[in-house]
Amino acid sequence: MKKIFFRLISLVLCAALIFGGASSASAKEIKECDKAFRVSVAVNGDTATRRGFCWYSSANHKAKLTVSENGVTVKEYTVEGFEWEGNFCYKQVVDGLSAGRNYDYVIDLVPELAEPHETVNGSFSTDDADSKVDFIAYADIQAGNLGNFQKGADTVAAAFRTMPSAEFMLNMGDFTNDSTNEEWDFYAQAMDGINVTTTIAPVSGNHDGLGVWNWFNNLFCLDTSESVQTLNGVNYSFDYGNAHIAVLNTNDVLSISLSQLRWLKNDMNSTDKDWKIVCMHKTPYTLGKDGKWPDALYLQKSLTKVLDDCNVDLVLSGHDHQYLRTKPLTGNKLDDNGVTYVLCGTAGSKRYEVRSFLANNFLKPEFIGMLNIQKNGYGNYWNGTDWSSTRETNIGGCFNTVSIDGGTLTFNSYILQDDLTEQGVPAEDRPVTNTDSFTLTKEEGLNKITFTGDNTTSEAEFYLGVIPSFCALAAYTFSIWLPKFFIMLPNLIKVYVNEGTF
Numbered sequence: 384m385k386k387i388f389f390r391l392i393s394l395v396l397c398a399a400l401i402f403g404g405a406s407s408a409s410a411k412e413i414k415e416c417d418k419a420f421r422v423s424v425a426v427n428g429d430t431a432t433r434r435g436f437c438w439y440s441s442a443n444h445k446a447k448l449t450v451s452e453n454g455v456t457v458k459e460y461t462v463e464g465f466e467w468e469g470n471f472c473y474k475q476v477v478d479g480l481s482a483g484r485n486y487d488y489v490i491d492l493v494p495e496l497a498e499p500h501e502t503v504n505g506s507f508s509t510d511d512a513d514s515k516v517d518f519i520a521y522a523d524i525q526a527g528n529l530g531n532f533q534k535g536a537d538t539v540a541a542a543f544r545t546m547p548s549a550e551f552m553l554n555m556g557d558f559t560n561d562s563t564n565e566e567w568d569f570y571a572q573a574m575d576g577i578n579v580t581t582t583i584a585p586v587s588g589n590h591d592g593l594g595v596w597n598w599f600n601n602l603f604c605l606d607t608s609e610s611v612q613t614l615n616g617v618n619y620s621f622d623y624g625n626a627h628i629a630v631l632n633t634n635d636v637l638s639i640s641l642s643q644l645r646w647l648k649n650d651m652n653s654t655d656k657d658w659k660i661v662c663m664h665k666t667p668y669t670l671g672k673d674g675k676w677p678d679a680l681y682l683q684k685s686l687t688k689v690l691d692d693c694n695v696d697l698v699l700s701g702h703d704h705q706y707l708r709t710k711p712l713t714g715n716k717l718d719d720n721g722v723t724y725v726l727c728g729t730a731g732s733k734r735y736e737v738r739s740f741l742a743n744n745f746l747k748p749e750f751i752g753m754l755n756i757q758k759n760g761y762g763n764y765w766n767g768t769d770w771s772s773t774r775e776t777n778i779g780g781c782f783n784t785v786s787i788d789g790g791t792l793t794f795n796s797y798i799l800q801d802d803l804t805e806q807g808v809p810a811e812d813r814p815v816t817n818t819d820s821f822t823l824t825k826e827e828g829l830n831k832i833t834f835t836g837d838n839t840t841s842e843a844e845f846y847l848g849v850i851p852s853f854c855a856l857a858a859y860t861f862s863i864w865l866p867k868f869f870i871m872l873p874n875l876i877k878v879y880v881n882e883g884t885f
């Protein structure tokens with residue numbers, strides 16, 4: 384009950400938080416030599432010609448970013464850092480690139496230094512603008528120590544081994560647990576080797592930036608031109624192949640503001656790409672522990688209306704640390720032409736079991752296409768009737784691959800078996816099990832652009848919309864969520880007494 388009370392209070396307090404908050408940082412002495420870390424190359428507008436670079440250093444430098452193709456320099460930038468949370472952050476948009484090319488880059492923090500020193504070398508590819516795209520999606524590494532970040536990195540490395548053609552990776556949020564510098568450094572230590580070889584499309588999770596405004600926005604160089612705000616995350620969109628992908632910020636007014644819903648509707652109506660995909664951290668459909676709260680129900684009731692209206696094909700989400708795919712839905716009902724929702728499992732080692740009290744209250748079991756629980760010691764799955772069956776191959780880190788070729792979208796979900804190093808099996812030799820697979824098909828060329836106006840949100844519009852957004856959330860909370868919660872309560876108590884899960 385303490386948690387329920389906290390949630391209700393947080394509905395009110397979050398309004399105050401939206402208007403306040405600041406970050407603090409302390410300068411470090413300038414050192415002669417340093418090496419860039421937390422390097423990321425993010426989608427930033429046109430994926431055929433642009434990328435957003437971001438990196439950090441522990442001391443202030445003038446950095447040099449050099450982009451080359453086949454050994455020939457094509458872009459060169461001198462980048463000034465700015466002090467951020469005790470380190471220095473550098474951002475640079477690289478534009479004017481060519482479609483379908485492989486580029487290399489070098490980040491050199493001390494270009495004027497005569498002595499040999501360490502640089503960061505990486506590579507990325509631009510979209511070749513045909514109708515094909517392959518990418519990887521994973522969620523919730525949410526680690527707090529280097530060992531668990533390494534487990535997450537092993538899962539992502541397995542994803543690239545499974546799909547070597549992947550052109551970018553979608554991280555569905557909760558990169559770290561507490562968003563401290565120490566954790567982001569562990570993240571960098573485990574993931575920098577992967578991050579410098581590909582492009583990332585990051586999604587802001589509720590753990591990404593705890594208590595520090597703009598943390599997420601300063602970990603990546605994203606196109607924020609249409610973001611409704613950047614304090615606790617960023618919403619943006621991009622095209623890749625013949626897919627239009629919108630990334631939502633579900634930290635916005637507890638889950639999503641009316642401003643962001645309007646942005647999403649306009650954004651999805653402004654593309655003629657064949658495939659419409661929405662990525663977000665929190666999830667409307669889940670059997671995990673977060674499915675019982677008003678923010679999940681609010682997404683289920685308000686967001687899905689926009690998705691239905693805009694003919695979205697696929698929604699990818701995270702947050703609840705289990706894999707759950709719905710059958711296609713429209714208006715919270717089964718519909719073969721509806722939206723498929725995928726809760727992406729967790730690439731990390733924090734995994735949630737089924738909360739059976741949610742069934743028939745916040746999720747109808749008939750909606751489930753596949754469910755995989757990755758818990759240590761057991762791994763439930765959906766056998767078409769219930770989830771009481773278990774299989775050992777479910778125990779491990781989850782990743783997903785999406786392959787689009789013209790009018791066909793193929794989705795696969797995999798689990799990398801947990802650490803077997805004690806048995807002498809290295810990470811790259813651990814078994815990978817294909818735990819779910821589905822295909823969506825459609826006739827190409829049917830999407831028509833119906834919105835061509837200005838899709839930006841001014842600061843004034845956003846703040847003026849905060850109270851109506853809270854009122855909408857409160858209306859759902861008291862009229863729908865609360866009665867459902869009380870109906871569910873006896874079953875919840877029974878499960879809590881028997882299984883200890885809340």
Ligand SMILES: [Fe+2]
Nearest residue numbers: 557588589702
């Ligand atoms: Fe989360």
